[in-house]
Amino acid sequence: MSDPGQGADPEKERRKIKSVQKMKEIMTNYYIEAKGAADTGKKVAWITSGGPVEPLIAMDVIPVYPENHGAMIGASKMGVELCEKAEEMGYPRELCSYARSDIGCSITGGGPIGGLPEPDFLICCNNICGTVMKWYEVASRYYDVPLFILDTPFTHREFPPAAKQYVIDQIYEYIEFLERQCGRKMDYDRMQEVGRLSVEGLRLWQAVLDSGAHKPAPMTAFDAFFHLALIVTLRGTQEAVDYYRQLRDEMQERIEQGIGMVPNEKYRLLWDNLPVWYRTKWLSEKFAAHDACLVGDTYTSAWSGVLPYIDENNFLESMSVAYSQVYINVSLDIMIDTLRRMIDKYDVDGLVMHSNRSCKPYSLGQYDLQRMVMEELKIPTLVLEADMVDERSFSESQIETRIDAFMEILKS
Amino acid sequence: MDTLENLRAVAQDPYGYARNIQATESKPILGYFCSYTPEEIITAAGAIPFRLFGTREDISRADAHLQSYCCSLVRGGLEDALTGRLNFLKGAVFPHTCDSIQRLSDIWRLNAGMALHFDAVLPVKLTTESARNYMIAVLNDFRSELEQGLGVTISDEALYKANHTCNRIRELLGHIYAFRSQNPSQLKGSDIYYIMKAAMVMDREVLVEQLAHLWADLREKGGEAPPTDRKRVLLSGGICTLPDIYTLIEDAGGEVVWDDLCTGTRYFEGEVRETGDPVEAIAERYLSRMVCPAKHKGMSVRGEHLSRLVREQQIGGVIFLFLKFCEPHGFDYPYLKACMDRAGVPTLLLEVEEQLPAEGQLRTRFETFIDMLE
Ligand code: SF4
Ligand code: SF4
Numbered sequence: 001m002s003d004p005g006q007g008a009d010p011e012k013e014r015r016k017i018k019s020v021q022k023m024k025e026i027m028t029n030y031y032i033e034a035k036g037a038a039d040t041g042k043k044v045a046w047i048t049s050g051g052p053v054e055p056l057i058a059m060d061v062i063p064v065y066p067e068n069h070g071a072m073i074g075a076s077k078m079g080v081e082l083c084e085k086a087e088e089m090g091y092p093r094e095l096c097s098y099a100r101s102d103i104g105c106s107i108t109g110g111g112p113i114g115g116l117p118e119p120d121f122l123i124c125c126n127n128i129c130g131t132v133m134k135w136y137e138v139a140s141r142y143y144d145v146p147l148f149i150l151d152t153p154f155t156h157r158e159f160p161p162a163a164k165q166y167v168i169d170q171i172y173e174y175i176e177f178l179e180r181q182c183g184r185k186m187d188y189d190r191m192q193e194v195g196r197l198s199v200e201g202l203r204l205w206q207a208v209l210d211s212g213a214h215k216p217a218p219m220t221a222f223d224a225f226f227h228l229a230l231i232v233t234l235r236g237t238q239e240a241v242d243y244y245r246q247l248r249d250e251m252q253e254r255i256e257q258g259i260g261m262v263p264n265e266k267y268r269l270l271w272d273n274l275p276v277w278y279r280t281k282w283l284s285e286k287f288a289a290h291d292a293c294l295v296g297d298t299y300t301s302a303w304s305g306v307l308p309y310i311d312e313n314n315f316l317e318s319m320s321v322a323y324s325q326v327y328i329n330v331s332l333d334i335m336i337d338t339l340r341r342m343i344d345k346y347d348v349d350g351l352v353m354h355s356n357r358s359c360k361p362y363s364l365g366q367y368d369l370q371r372m373v374m375e376e377l378k379i380p381t382l383v384l385e386a387d388m389v390d391e392r393s394f395s396e397s398q399i400e401t402r403i404d405a406f407m408e409i410l411k412s
Numbered sequence: 413m414d415t416l417e418n419l420r421a422v423a424q425d426p427y428g429y430a431r432n433i434q435a436t437e438s439k440p441i442l443g444y445f446c447s448y449t450p451e452e453i454i455t456a457a458g459a460i461p462f463r464l465f466g467t468r469e470d471i472s473r474a475d476a477h478l479q480s481y482c483c484s485l486v487r488g489g490l491e492d493a494l495t496g497r498l499n500f501l502k503g504a505v506f507p508h509t510c511d512s513i514q515r516l517s518d519i520w521r522l523n524a525g526m527a528l529h530f531d532a533v534l535p536v537k538l539t540t541e542s543a544r545n546y547m548i549a550v551l552n553d554f555r556s557e558l559e560q561g562l563g564v565t566i567s568d569e570a571l572y573k574a575n576h577t578c579n580r581i582r583e584l585l586g587h588i589y590a591f592r593s594q595n596p597s598q599l600k601g602s603d604i605y606y607i608m609k610a611a612m613v614m615d616r617e618v619l620v621e622q623l624a625h626l627w628a629d630l631r632e633k634g635g636e637a638p639p640t641d642r643k644r645v646l647l648s649g650g651i652c653t654l655p656d657i658y659t660l661i662e663d664a665g666g667e668v669v670w671d672d673l674c675t676g677t678r679y680f681e682g683e684v685r686e687t688g689d690p691v692e693a694i695a696e697r698y699l700s701r702m703v704c705p706a707k708h709k710g711m712s713v714r715g716e717h718l719s720r721l722v723r724e725q726q727i728g729g730v731i732f733l734f735l736k737f738c739e740p741h742g743f744d745y746p747y748l749k750a751c752m753d754r755a756g757v758p759t760l761l762l763e764v765e766e767q768l769p770a771e772g773q774l775r776t777r778f779e780t781f782i783d784m785l786e
């Protein structure tokens with residue numbers, strides 16, 4: 001923010017990402033459309049962030065993401081109040097804070113956008129966690145709407161042929177489910193086109209993230225957290241493709257002009273796990289004050305991370321296999337491979353892990369990953385204990401001390 | 413030693429029992445955490461499925477691998493593995509259940525240093541044909557992996573036999589439960605707990621004999637005892653590793669006569685068909701038996717099931733019992749409680765941390781609760 005009263009600092013202005021405005025517009029319009037679905041006769045489906053949204057887009061269903069909503073709740077610092085609502089209803093405080101805050105919102109109609117549009121049906125893919133299945137069961141009972149579960153087996157050491165067959169079978173069950181809900185048939189040509197756009201969007205998103213490998217990095221993980229929304233929400237649309245092309249071009253320009261996001265980038269760091277939504281600005285400034293830049297992260301790259309598994313000519317079937325392989329649906333051994341690649345690609349000096357109380361599949365095992373990174377790759381690591389939405393699990397003084405101490409190690 | 417006393421002794425020192433087996437027999441012992449572990453296949457392979465309940469000792473090693481926010485079963489299980497208290501295990505089996513167990517499997521495989529490690533990634537939804545096919549395939553894969561790991565062949569005959577043994581065990585446990593429900597003064601709640609615990613760790617071939625004896629003994633005693641005026645209580649939730657609470661509830665004027673626990677009725681519910689393909693038969697039991705909350709079988713099955721149990725067993729009050737940080741059970745709790753509220757059945761929630769709350773405090777909570785019951 002520029003200091004009111006004085007003119008805007010031109011250096012700061014230069015570093016701002018211009019596409020932000022466009023992004024805000026798209027998201028605002030998207031939520032307006034979603035909230036007005038009742039008037040336009042379009043169906044609304046709630047879907048988990050890792051779920052295959054493409055068939056919904058092809059069927060003209062408006063996808064709504066409670067997790068994105070959870071992120072907004074967190075970012076607007078309304079998490080505690082809404083989580084407490086759910087706790088009053090008997091949901092233990094130990095449950096994922098996306099689920100708690102969203103349940104709180106369903107009941108009160110509160111939150112940053114006055115609650116989500118009610119779903120006509122629910123699509124839950126458990127490739128991110130078992131939590132979403134329980135959460136969607138709750139939603140299905142509450143709104144009295146049907147639930148489709150796409151069950152994507154976890155890969156410990158391999159993804160056997162039977163698992164592959166199982167997820168492929170389910171893609172067709174999914175489409176049948178949609179056809180029943182919408183009262184019309186899937187247009188497979190349209191589906192093909194949506195698949196193509198999805199892949200294009202994912203590639204562009206990956207290109208945006210790759211720009212962080214440049215020194216100085218034209219954007220940070222904190223920017224990626226913000227620009228992620230479309231790849232989750234509108235993947236498979238032309239709009240997302242156009243937007244990410246614009247963003248990628250902007251990143252290229254910044255690289256050409258030598259604009260880095262952190263003024264004196266000296267230390268390059270990798271972030272692991274979800275953002276701490278209510279503290280992104282604080283954390284970003286905290287690291288920047290140490291000339292440290294979070295140049296990449298495992299979270300926002302999880303979507304495009306499955307690109308190698310997707311076959312554009314057989315989008316539907318390959319998609320189901322690909323989405324089963326997302327970063328947190330695989331074992332620690334496979335995760336460490338990804339970490340190793342990212343540490344190398346972004347040429348980072350350290351790893352910052354958010355141990356996220358809400359998210360067990362992402363966080364349990366981090367201590368082992370941390371040890372592997374330190375022993376094998378010999379880079380320092382920092383674990384921050386917090387929660388993505390529930391501020392009660394964030395201790396500013398403790399986190400500040402830990403960051404300072406970690407930066408001292410890096411600097412020495 | 414009479415049978416009951418023997419089972420009690422096993423339950424009180426399961427590790428001692430296992431070490432003894434290891435010293436005197438060649439049967440390999442495989443650890444497991446969840447009631448979706450196909451014990452029949454393990455038994456058919458000539459091994460002993462040994463359920464792990466975590467530890468009540470202090471945690472010294474597991475904290476280096478697990479954050480503060482995982483349940484005590486996962487933490488305690490890992491602790492015992494890392495400290496060598498589970499050295500009698502040849503390996504462990506992890507069926508897919510909750511997010512925490514899923515990660516525990518990785519951490520265990522990388523750190524526990526056991527010879528064998530199996531993941532049986534069963535389906536989570538149990539309602540479709542494709543899930544059924546997948547379940548059968550996973551169980552068949554598990555059968556081959558087990559053959560390889562233990563260097564044995566698991567014949568269909570061995571599977572039929574194991575299916576039969578396990579069916580017989582379930583049937584006997586069912587009889588014993590029903591007996592207790594009708595004659596609570598003849599068999600203590602804590603004894604039911606010990607019987608169940610022993611059943612999940614003992615050599616199944618030996619167990620089936622012992623249960624048959626026990627059942628014969630009980631039948632002889634018969635229902636001569638006068639009915640007690642204790643209030644009939646049902647426990648609902650995840651695992652129960654706490655014998656003390658049965659006694660505390662009894663002291664407070666209640667009587668645990670039934671449960672919906674995976675270390676209780678969910679363990680012995682349902683039967684494996686003894687004809688046709690033996691692996692398919694195992695899968696079918698999993699698909700038809702009452703679900704645990706980490707699996708999906710429709711929106712209302714658990715609530716309906718609990719309501720039915722309450723009616724059938726003439727339950728006066730329900731105590732929900734699950735481990736702190738347990739997501740599957742935590743999410744179901746408000747819904748199950750609402751079902752009980754609608755039926756006018758009082759409930760009490762006990763979220764268990766590593767240790768039970770102080771005895772005095774628990775006693776007061778139970779007394780207040782039981783006083784409320786009709
Ligand atoms: S934060 Fe973790 S537990 Fe919560 S919905 Fe997302 S993946 Fe699941
Ligand atoms: S509650 Fe479910 S996941 Fe937990 S041990 Fe029982 S059956 Fe397994």
Ligand code: SF4
Nearest residue numbers: 483510650735738739
């Ligand atoms: S108690 Fe709950 S969290 Fe712990 S292992 Fe069982 S299902 Fe998972």
